[in-house]
Amino acid sequence: MASLAAAAAEVAAVASPTNQLSTGQGQLNGEEPATLVIHHSACEGHQIPRHFECPARSHSIMKALSDNFPSMPRQLAPNITREELSLFHTERLIGKVFARCAASEQSGNLVSLDVDTAIMPRSREAITRAAGAVAHATKEVAAGRCVNAFCCVRPPGHHATPDVSMGFCFFNNVGVAAGMAHEQLGFERVAVVDFDVHHGNGTQAGLEKLPYAFFASTHVGYGFYPGTGEAHERGKFKNVINMPFLEGTGSGDFRAAYADVILPALREFDPDIVFISAGFDAHEDDPLGEMELTADDFGWVTREICAVAADVCNGRVVSALEGGYNFEAISKSAVAHVQALRDAAAAQRGRAAAAAAAPAAAEEGVAGPAAVGEGPEAAATDETAQPTLADAAIAAAAVETAAEVAELEEAIAKLEVTEDAALTPTAQS
Numbered sequence: 001m002a003s004l005a006a007a008a009a010e011v012a013a014v015a016s017p018t019n020q021l022s023t024g025q026g027q028l029n030g031e032e033p034a035t036l037v038i039h040h041s042a043c044e045g046h047q048i049p050r051h052f053e054c055p056a057r058s059h060s061i062m063k064a065l066s067d068n069f070p071s072m073p074r075q076l077a078p079n080i081t082r083e084e085l086s087l088f089h090t091e092r093l094i095g096k097v098f099a100r101c102a103a104s105e106q107s108g109n110l111v112s113l114d115v116d117t118a119i120m121p122r123s124r125e126a127i128t129r130a131a132g133a134v135a136h137a138t139k140e141v142a143a144g145r146c147v148n149a150f151c152c153v154r155p156p157g158h159h160a161t162p163d164v165s166m167g168f169c170f171f172n173n174v175g176v177a178a179g180m181a182h183e184q185l186g187f188e189r190v191a192v193v194d195f196d197v198h199h200g201n202g203t204q205a206g207l208e209k210l211p212y213a214f215f216a217s218t219h220v221g222y223g224f225y226p227g228t229g230e231a232h233e234r235g236k237f238k239n240v241i242n243m244p245f246l247e248g249t250g251s252g253d254f255r256a257a258y259a260d261v262i263l264p265a266l267r268e269f270d271p272d273i274v275f276i277s278a279g280f281d282a283h284e285d286d287p288l289g290e291m292e293l294t295a296d297d298f299g300w301v302t303r304e305i306c307a308v309a310a311d312v313c314n315g316r317v318v319s320a321l322e323g324g325y326n327f328e329a330i331s332k333s334a335v336a337h338v339q340a341l342r343d344a345a346a347a348q349r350g351r352a353a354a355a356a357a358a359p360a361a362a363e364e365g366v367a368g369p370a371a372v373g374e375g376p377e378a379a380a381t382d383e384t385a386q387p388t389l390a391d392a393a394i395a396a397a398a399v400e401t402a403a404e405v406a407e408l409e410e411a412i413a414k415l416e417v418t419e420d421a422a423l424t425p426t427a428q429s
């Protein structure tokens, strides 16, 4: 296991979830958002000096997404609640993180949680909005108000276990949302696919003993941080798949792992929603990763995951940023990722519209998975087919919060992509 080089009063309640809706012009123009992008400028408030996991990461991605998809629907991330965090984390860890936040806010100093995971005075809101983004995206997908979503948030989450913050991660953003999907939103089976170059040990720790959960990860193994994710780690119900690679692995082996093993297993598991831990640090230009992927590979794997989701769960996919530390590489990779999500969502909307136009065929059961009438399936299908009161409410909220859109745009524009990220930490998300 690689060592981690040194790097860089519990509150009564997390700020209440504002759930404020703020959308890009796509939704303001009356179009239903097929793919949502969720972000919040507060995520850029968490900044540890000379740390790889820096604000320029999410900023550079948001700028690239805005440049490439100027009309993409966007929403501001709400704060997560303590109750929601408890769907994945122990009360002990939740209390510990917020106590450290309070200590940093009071002292103005950095407060460490592990050797390369530290809190500064502006970390709290970044942490709660990062987790809140993925939870909110999951609710939006569950309600059928979008087909899929990408959460461009930080700090990342996949190394955070139910009881331990580590590897730049405080709370497990995807893990919390996966717990919510099952416990609160009626999804029977939930799946997480993690293509970050590091093993998603925290997510695995939370899901491996749950019969309704599936976790698959590709990563560099054999001692690479965090030192877990060997192929024999299969979970209590054989519901975990780890595909560790040697350093230097490129596109061919990466794609083969998905085509031959992970995607067939995902399809067999038959999830009701698929989460993606989208780390882009397996890119060939990443300073911390040790793989040789390109942006095209991230687009490819996203399309393939979405293709399975289209067949088994009406295309429901919620993706969240994890690692990735070369700003240009992660920007190009995120654009390829979101392009694939958008293409998949558009195709899903097309299928739903065709099904709605042919009700007789749907009644005869030939309309595909969209016709399956279990809980979230039915809700998503219905809301996909025609505008609802919820859509109207969103449209109204969008008008009210147009100023927030402008604020977000302004905040993004002001941020500069700096190259001060480099140097110390060796752990990463």
Ligand SMILES: [Zn+2]
Pocket: 196, 197, 198, 279, 281, 322, 323, 324, 428, 429
């Ligand atoms: Zn990583």
